[in-house]
Amino acid sequence: MLELAIKGSKKYYGWVTALLLIIGIGFLVYLKQLNVGLGITGMSRDVTWGFYIANFTFLVGVAAGGVMVVLPYYLHDYKAFGRITILGEFLAIAAVIMCVTFILVDLGQPMRVFNVFIYFSPRSVLFWDTIVLNGYLFLNLLVGWNVLEAERNGVHYRAWLKPFIYLSIPWAVSIHTVTAYLYCGLPGRGFWMTAILAPRFLASAFAAGPAFLILLCMIVRKTTDFDPGKEQIQSLAKIVAYAICINVFFFLCEVFVAFYSNIPEHMVHLKYLYAGLNGHTLLVPWMWASLIFMGIGIVLLVNPVTRKNESVLIVACIVIFIGTYIDKGLGMISGGFVPNPLHHINEYWPTLPEAMIALAVWALGLLVLTVLFKIAIGVKEEVQA
Amino acid sequence: MERTRRNILKLFGISALGVSVKPVFNAFASEAGHLTGYRMEKGKNALKARQWAMVIDTRQFHSPDDLKPLIDACHQAHNVPDFENKNHEIKWIWEEEYHHAFPNKTTQFLNEAVEHRPFMVLCNHCENPPCCRACPTKATFKRKSDGIVMMDFHRCIGCRFCMAACPFGSRSFNFRDPRPGIPRLNRKFPTRTRGVVEKCNFCAERLAVGKMPYCVEASNGALAFGDLYDPDSTVRQLLKENYTIRRKQGLGTEPSVYYIV
Numbered sequence: 001m002l003e004l005a006i007k008g009s010k011k012y013y014g015w016v017t018a019l020l021l022i023i024g025i026g027f028l029v030y031l032k033q034l035n036v037g038l039g040i041t042g043m044s045r046d047v048t049w050g051f052y053i054a055n056f057t058f059l060v061g062v063a064a065g066g067v068m069v070v071l072p073y074y075l076h077d078y079k080a081f082g083r084i085t086i087l088g089e090f091l092a093i094a095a096v097i098m099c100v101t102f103i104l105v106d107l108g109q110p111m112r113v114f115n116v117f118i119y120f121s122p123r124s125v126l127f128w129d130t131i132v133l134n135g136y137l138f139l140n141l142l143v144g145w146n147v148l149e150a151e152r153n154g155v156h157y158r159a160w161l162k163p164f165i166y167l168s169i170p171w172a173v174s175i176h177t178v179t180a181y182l183y184c185g186l187p188g189r190g191f192w193m194t195a196i197l198a199p200r201f202l203a204s205a206f207a208a209g210p211a212f213l214i215l216l217c218m219i220v221r222k223t224t225d226f227d228p229g230k231e232q233i234q235s236l237a238k239i240v241a242y243a244i245c246i247n248v249f250f251f252l253c254e255v256f257v258a259f260y261s262n263i264p265e266h267m268v269h270l271k272y273l274y275a276g277l278n279g280h281t282l283l284v285p286w287m288w289a290s291l292i293f294m295g296i297g298i299v300l301l302v303n304p305v306t307r308k309n310e311s312v313l314i315v316a317c318i319v320i321f322i323g324t325y326i327d328k329g330l331g332m333i334s335g336g337f338v339p340n341p342l343h344h345i346n347e348y349w350p351t352l353p354e355a356m357i358a359l360a361v362w363a364l365g366l367l368v369l370t371v372l373f374k375i376a377i378g379v380k381e382e383v384q385a
Numbered sequence: 386m387e388r389t390r391r392n393i394l395k396l397f398g399i400s401a402l403g404v405s406v407k408p409v410f411n412a413f414a415s416e417a418g419h420l421t422g423y424r425m426e427k428g429k430n431a432l433k434a435r436q437w438a439m440v441i442d443t444r445q446f447h448s449p450d451d452l453k454p455l456i457d458a459c460h461q462a463h464n465v466p467d468f469e470n471k472n473h474e475i476k477w478i479w480e481e482e483y484h485h486a487f488p489n490k491t492t493q494f495l496n497e498a499v500e501h502r503p504f505m506v507l508c509n510h511c512e513n514p515p516c517c518r519a520c521p522t523k524a525t526f527k528r529k530s531d532g533i534v535m536m537d538f539h540r541c542i543g544c545r546f547c548m549a550a551c552p553f554g555s556r557s558f559n560f561r562d563p564r565p566g567i568p569r570l571n572r573k574f575p576t577r578t579r580g581v582v583e584k585c586n587f588c589a590e591r592l593a594v595g596k597m598p599y600c601v602e603a604s605n606g607a608l609a610f611g612d613l614y615d616p617d618s619t620v621r622q623l624l625k626e627n628y629t630i631r632r633k634q635g636l637g638t639e640p641s642v643y644y645i646v
Contacts, residue, residue: 037579038543039560044472048545048558108543108558108580115522115542126521126546187515187636188552265489341554341633342485342506346471 001149004378005371011223012374019367026360029353030105038108040353046340047348049106051358054333056102058208058325059095059365060179061201063136065209066092067172068239074165080231084217086151087228089144090372091213092172096137098365105357125181132175139168144372152379176201183336191269191336194257200250201328206243207297208324210236211317218314220373226380230310237313241301244320248294251327272345273335282347283335286326293323430595434612436512436532437587438641439598440623443502445607452480452503455600455608459585462599464576466566475557475566477585478507478600486644487632499646505600505608508555508585509632509640510534516547516556525582532613532641533587543580552633553640556584613641 008016033040043050069088072078104110121127143165150157180198183189194200214236217228258266271277273287297320299306306312334348350358427433446452456478459465465475484491486504514534517527524540525547527533548556562579570576574590577583588598601608611618620643623629629643 037559037561039470039473039579041560042472043560045474045557046554048548103544106544108545108582109541109578110543112522112540112542115524115540119522119524119540121521121523123518124521124546126519126544130521182546183549186519186550186552187638188633189549337549341488341552342481343488344485 001145001152001375001379004375007378008374012370016367016370019363019370022363023360023367026357026363029356030360032353033105033357034110038106040351042349042351042354044346044348046344046346047334047337049333049337050348051329051350051354052102052106054329055358055361056099056106057179057201057333058328059098059102060133060176061205061324061328062209062212063092063095063099064172064176064202064205065207065213066095066140067169068206068210068243069213069236070165070172071169072235075169078235080229080235084213084228084232086144086148086376087216087220087373088213089140089147090376091209091216091369092140093137093144093372094365094369095209096133096140096175097368098361099133100137101361101364102358105361125178125185129175129178129182132171132178136168136171136175139164139171143168148376148379151383154383173202176205188341189336190263190265193266194254196250196253200247200254203243203247203250204324204328207240207247207320210243211240211297211320211324214240214317215314215321216369216373218310220377224377224381226377226384233310233313234308237301237307237316240317240320241298241307244294244297244301244324247324248291248298268339268343269335272338273331277339277345280338280345280347282349283331287331290323290326290331293319294327297323428593428595432592432595432597434531434618435614436612436641437510437592438611438613438620438643439587439601440609440620440627440629440643440645441505442607442609442623442627442645443499443504444645445605446503446505449480449503451607452505454603455505456480458599458603459588461569462571463574463586464563464567464571466563467568468566473560475559475563475583477557477583478505480504481506487630489633489635490630504644506553506555506632507600507642508534508587509553509638509642510585510587512639512641513637515550515552515638519546519550521546528589531592533589534584535586535589536581536583538575538577538581538583541581543582545582547582552636552638556582558582 041050041052066088069081069085073081073085104113107113116127116130143161146161147157177198180201183192184194184197186192214233217233217236221227255270258270268277272280273283275281276284297316300312300316301307301320306316338347339345459478460467460476463477465477468474480503483495483499483502483504486506510533512532514525514527516525517523517534520526521544522540522542524537524542526535526537528535543558545558548558559577559579559581563577567576588596588600591598596602597610601610609619609623611620613620615621623645624643627645629645631640631643634640
């Protein structure tokens, strides 16, 4: 099926070239990072994880979000989603590849990464994260590819695939759970130390992932002969609506627990993020923007009139994607490090080289996504014809 | 490669060579082994303990000048670089105010002497170290023989999970090559490379040759060092006679550094 990826229009090749260019530039900046060290980023002794790990965390969510089309189709036999499950699975593949790349560029000694397997340490959550992420990548490749090939040949997919499909559903939950466990099991980091962190991650994942998928479906409909379908998009929109409501609800639960209990260690990070601390207000406008975006998203998606209007739906999905991205990509990680365990305030903001490397990783993911979608839609168009 | 007689013969030739090299190599290796009689052993003078612990008598420190010799002795001997940029700072021992050293034991109306006293902070060599739990490669580990939390600079992949896990901010990361920042190189202790984490090692290299840690030696008796599980050790005597506190006791990491306030 790979041949479908190299037969494309000028526009397709233009897009691929643009992505390759961004990847190339980012790669050069990465070579500089390899040579100089992570000192070219905005990270510090106090904020030791920054933009890379934040993007990683967000994208694990996007990857897990793919399960929101797989589960209704395979477990509830919701036939409409059969049309787009492959898009969800391929989105998950691209997202996991970005996650793994973000981890790699974040390492101080990337050439030693195989130490994780040589000296395998089951007590480390990071070890388990490596296992579940790679496992999820494998499952989605296996299932997505075989189901698509069967569709192309006009046959039902093989029976042996079924267990893997069922396994991929809890596995999707596991990747984001384990990712949350990276943070919430650390003593002395009050912001993350909450049992609701994994559920909250999942809620924002099931909002951001399907919202992104809706936007992708719209692009596919516009640029190809394949229409993912009105009903499919509406069903996804309902999933996003529920998930974003639950996400904001979980956040409010956090706020209640921190402020009603009045325990300083739990309040201080929320104060820093939403009100600023001792004059340090770098993230405050962003965090409020995130809340406002998610609020607008809720209003637009819960109301059936606005949800059913597809142009409004696009706006809703964009604000939800941006809102959850700021929440996890800027606030969630560096917010947990400020103030530091000794209550010093040292703020974090990514540097230009750091942003360029991150952009290149996104471009890499989009490239993988473009090629995979090109193949999937090529098959769909063939079958239609 | 084309499958001609010539090529196959070549292949056999190379394989035969390979097979014959191995025993020769083994012979050399074993002979070298016999000659040096290489084996691992504790030094004759090595100091031993079940869990090394430190008691800091903070009453003996009045100004930053009292702490400076301790910090300098440690940082010079361990090749700790000195960088202008605070973000890239490496520190094994440093000074904090009471409010920062003990953020959850602080009060608005604190004893004045304590409030302005310099508190020496370092790795606590916890009995339940969260950093060792977090490490995905066991590059940081709790040494079974004496409870020191050690770092293997050659195994560390630089993921900085241990830094997120440490509730005391005791770890530093080499954001860039530390060597240009070392004021005076000590050739007896390894320098680090960029991209790895480091921290206080309770002077494991000195204990191995029967010496006390640098900071203890430079403290004029303000610091005591000994085995926490030896009832006759100096640290146990001090703990018996004085009321001591530890940093963030509530987290259950069981720090091995005690403070007399």
